[in-house]
Amino acid sequence: MDRRRSESPSSTALREPIRSPWLWVSLVLVVLAGVPFYLPTGTVEPLIGGVPYWLVVSLGATLAFSAITCWACLRAWNLAEPEEEAAAGGSDS
Numbered sequence: 001m002d003r004r005r006s007e008s009p010s011s012t013a014l015r016e017p018i019r020s021p022w023l024w025v026s027l028v029l030v031v032l033a034g035v036p037f038y039l040p041t042g043t044v045e046p047l048i049g050g051v052p053y054w055l056v057v058s059l060g061a062t063l064a065f066s067a068i069t070c071w072a073c074l075r076a077w078n079l080a081e082p083e084e085e086a087a088a089g090g091s092d093s
Helices: 021-034 053-074 082-091
Strands: none
Touching: 021 053
């Protein structure tokens, strides 16, 4: 149950998504979308579910930021050396 990846050779390659420019670009875009600096001052209307629409936009951007960060940490990051993986696999039995 500790395994998230298959045992294929490509899945054991070292990967650091923090070095990927698309990750930085997507995170910056989401942060900029979530900060309502581009809206007119004092904008409250229209209301969506009783809250200003900029709050809905901000919450959506926060969820998107969290989703991108979680994906990068859980699925795209592999820093374990092959020797460490072999040692961890041998100690499970």
